[in-house]
Amino acid sequence: MDVRIGIKQSARELAFETNDSAEELRALIEQTVAGDGTLLTLTDIKGxxxxxxxxxxxxxxxGAEVGRKVGFVS
Structure with a gap:
């Protein structure tokens, strides 16, 4: 799953791939924002x-679920 996070007052965004599903990510984000959590912790495919x-x-x-990549990857 591709994830992109926009940060306030920053021209850049945080973009990475994760093995979590959209439903898992959405639940984690909603739980963190609705609760007393001030830090959202996410893990990418590289750990x-x-x-x-x-x-x-x-x-x-x-974004969309990440499929199998084909071709030369460095």
Whole structure:
């Protein structure tokens, strides 16, 4: 699943791929934002963790499920 997170007052966005489904991500995001959580923690396919301050999130885009890549990948 492709994930893109826009950060307030930043021209760049955080983009990565994760193994979580859209439903799992949506539930985690809603639970964190609705609760007392100030940090949203997400993990990409390489095991890197991203800690994002929920107050600084402008938007979150959940893309299509990641399929198998074909061809030369470096």
């Amino acid at each position: 890197r963790q991203f800690l994002i301050d929920t107050d600084s999130i402008a938007y979150i885009e959940l």
